[in-house]
Amino acid sequence: MKIEKNRAFTIIELMVSIFLTITVIASFYKLYEASLKTERTSSIRVSVNLLGEQIMDTLANSMRLIGLNGEIGDLQTSDTAFGILRGTPRGGLGKDHVSFTYLSPYGSPVSKLQEDASGTYPACTFKIFNSAAFHANISKLYIHNQQGIYVTKQIGAPSYSGNNAIVTVESFDKEWSADDGKTCKQRFPAGTLVSGEDFYYALTYTYPKSLKLTYKELDSSGNPTGAENELINFEYDNKANQTFQIPFFVLEFLKESIEGDVESRTWVTTFSAEERNDIVAVRFGFVLLSLKDRVTAKDVNAAPSMSNKYCIFNKNTNNCYELTNPNYTASVFQRVVYLANFRMLEDQVKK
Amino acid sequence: MNKIKAFTLIEVMISIFIFTTSMLGYMAFHAHSMAVIFDNESAQFAHALAFNLVDEINSMSFESFGDMVGDPTSTPQKTALVGTSSQLDSVMTNSKLFGDKFLYSPFNILGAQDSTGSYRFYRAVRADSYANKTQTYAAQGTFLSTLYHVDVSVYWPKKGYPDKNCFADYSEAACNYLSIPLVRSNHKY
Numbered sequence: 001m002k003i004e005k006n007r008a009f010t011i012i013e014l015m016v017s018i019f020l021t022i023t024v025i026a027s028f029y030k031l032y033e034a035s036l037k038t039e040r041t042s043s044i045r046v047s048v049n050l051l052g053e054q055i056m057d058t059l060a061n062s063m064r065l066i067g068l069n070g071e072i073g074d075l076q077t078s079d080t081a082f083g084i085l086r087g088t089p090r091g092g093l094g095k096d097h098v099s100f101t102y103l104s105p106y107g108s109p110v111s112k113l114q115e116d117a118s119g120t121y122p123a124c125t126f127k128i129f130n131s132a133a134f135h136a137n138i139s140k141l142y143i144h145n146q147q148g149i150y151v152t153k154q155i156g157a158p159s160y161s162g163n164n165a166i167v168t169v170e171s172f173d174k175e176w177s178a179d180d181g182k183t184c185k186q187r188f189p190a191g192t193l194v195s196g197e198d199f200y201y202a203l204t205y206t207y208p209k210s211l212k213l214t215y216k217e218l219d220s221s222g223n224p225t226g227a228e229n230e231l232i233n234f235e236y237d238n239k240a241n242q243t244f245q246i247p248f249f250v251l252e253f254l255k256e257s258i259e260g261d262v263e264s265r266t267w268v269t270t271f272s273a274e275e276r277n278d279i280v281a282v283r284f285g286f287v288l289l290s291l292k293d294r295v296t297a298k299d300v301n302a303a304p305s306m307s308n309k310y311c312i313f314n315k316n317t318n319n320c321y322e323l324t325n326p327n328y329t330a331s332v333f334q335r336v337v338y339l340a341n342f343r344m345l346e347d348q349v350k351k
Numbered sequence: 352m353n354k355i356k357a358f359t360l361i362e363v364m365i366s367i368f369i370f371t372t373s374m375l376g377y378m379a380f381h382a383h384s385m386a387v388i389f390d391n392e393s394a395q396f397a398h399a400l401a402f403n404l405v406d407e408i409n410s411m412s413f414e415s416f417g418d419m420v421g422d423p424t425s426t427p428q429k430t431a432l433v434g435t436s437s438q439l440d441s442v443m444t445n446s447k448l449f450g451d452k453f454l455y456s457p458f459n460i461l462g463a464q465d466s467t468g469s470y471r472f473y474r475a476v477r478a479d480s481y482a483n484k485t486q487t488y489a490a491q492g493t494f495l496s497t498l499y500h501v502d503v504s505v506y507w508p509k510k511g512y513p514d515k516n517c518f519a520d521y522s523e524a525a526c527n528y529l530s531i532p533l534v535r536s537n538h539k540y
Binding site (some may be wrong): 007008009013016017020021024027028031034035038041042045049053252254256263265266267280281283285308309310311312313314315317320331332333334335336337338339340343347 | 360392539
C-alpha cells in the first residue's frame with residue numbers, strides 16, 4: 001500500500017508559527033515606532049539648534065563690531081542721542097522687556113587694501129579685497145591708518161577686477177593733519193583696514209514672545225534715518241502654523257569700574273550715560289522653544305527624567321525658564337561678546 | 352509518490368532567529384544614532400561654555416588679566432594660574448575678576464549650575480607664559496615677554512556615563528574634551 005506523503009502543517013505548527021510571526025511583527029512595529037519618534041525628535045532638535053545658532057550669530061556679530069568706526073569724540077559726549085551706545089539700555093534677566101541701541105558697521109564690508117593706494121592725494125584710488133558686502137550702493141568708506149580714520153566723501157559704484165573692488169575717491173570728509181604732505185601711497189599702504197559705514201542697530205525683546213533686531217542708516221549728523229530694515233523679526237503670536245517661540249531672553253552688560261586703586265567688573269542690566277565708557281562686554285542668551293509635538297500622548301504625563309529648568313547666566317534656579325510641557329523641545333543658547341574695538345577707544349579716552 | 356514538502360517548524364524558527372538577530376543589529380545602530388544626537392548637542396553646549404569664558408577673559412583689563420595669570424617675576428608672586436595644571440573655573444570666582452555674577456562649573460546641559468545631577472559639564476583653565484609654551488626665549492621688557500597662553504577646557508561625559516566626573520576622573524572611553532586657546536598680553540602697549 002502506498003502511503004500518502006503529501007503532509008501539510010498541523011494546527012499546532014500553524015498556531016506556533018503564527019504566534020511567532022505576530023510576536024516578531026509586534027516587536028518590529030515597536031522598533032518602527034521608536035525610529036519615527038527618534039527621527040522626529042532629532043529633526044526638531046536640529047531645527048531648534050540651527051535657528052538658535054543663526055539668531056545668536058546675527059546678534060553677536062553685530063555687537064562684536066561696535067566701535068570699529070568710532071573715535072574718541074564719540075565717547076566724550078554724555079548726550080544719549082549721540083555716541084556709539086545710545087539711549088538708555090534696558091537689559092533683562094529672562095522675563096523682562098529689553099532694549100539696546102548701538103552703532104555698528106555690521107552689514108558693511110570690512111576688508112583691507114590689496115595694494116598701496118595710488119593717485120595724487122586727495123584723489124586716491126584703492127584696490128580692496130572684495131567681499132560679498134561690497135555692493136554698488138555703498139556711499140562712503142572708513143579707511144583706518146596709523147593716525148586715525150579717514151572718511152571719504154560720497155563715492156561712486158566700485159568697479160570689480162578679479163577678486164578686487166576698485167574705488168576712486170575724490171576727497172575726504174575727515175582727514176588727519178599729521179599726514180600733511182604725504183601721498184596716497186604713504187597714507188594708505190597695502191593691508192590698511194577698510195570698513196563701510198555704521199548703521200543704527202536696535203535690539204528689542206518684548207516678553208514673552210517678540211525678538212527684533214533692526215537697523216537704519218545714519219544721516220550726516222549721526223541721526224538714524226530712512227527705512228527700518230529687519231535682521232531678526234521673531235514674533236510668536238500663537239498662529240496655528242507657528243512652531244518656535246522665545247519665552248526667555250537675557251541681556252547684560254559687563255561694567256568695569258575703578259574706585260581708587262580697586263578695579264572691579266560686574267554684570268549689570270543697565271547703565272547711565274556717564275557709565276557708557278565703562279562697558280567692556282555684552283552677554284545675552286535665550287531659550288528657544290519648539291512647539292511641535294515631540295513625544296506620544298501617553299508620555300506627556302510621565303514624570304520628567306531630569307530637571308526641566310533652563311538657566312542662562314543665572315545662579316538662582318528660581319529665575320530660570322521652566323518647561324512644563326514635555327511635548328515641547330527647548331534649548332539654551334548663550335554667548336558673551338567682548339567689545340574689543342569699543343574697549344580700545346575707552347582705553348584711549350581713559351589714558 | 353507525491354513529494355510536496357512544506358517548511359517545517361524548525362526551518363521557520365531558524366529563519367525567525369536569523370531575522371531577529373539582524374534586527375538586533377539594527378537596534379544597536381538605532382541606539383548609536385541616539386548617542387550621536389546627544390553627543391552633538393552636548394558638544395554645541397560645551398563650545399558655548401568655552402567660548403563664553405574666552406570672551407570673558409578677553410574682556411578683562413590688562414591689570415586684572417595680569418592678576419589672574421600671575422606675574423612670576425613679581426615679589427611676592429601674585430595669585431597665579433601660570434605654570435599650574437588645569438584648574439576648575441571656580442578659581443576665578445573673584446569679584447575683582449568677573450563680578451559677583453560669575454558662574455562657575457559644573458553645569459548641566461540646560462545651563463544651570465548643577466553639582467549633583469547627571470551629565471555635568473566641567474570647565475577648567477590653565478595658563479602659561481607664551482615663551483614657555485612655545486619654548487622660545489623672550490627678553491624681559493619685550494612685548495613677547497608679556498604674552499600669556501591660556502587654555503580654556505571643557506570636560507563632559509559621553510552618553511551612557513551620566514554620573515562620570517570627567518574633570519576629576521577623565522577617561523577617553525567615557526568622556527569628551529575640548530580646549531580653546533587664547534593668547535593675550537598683561538601689559539597695555
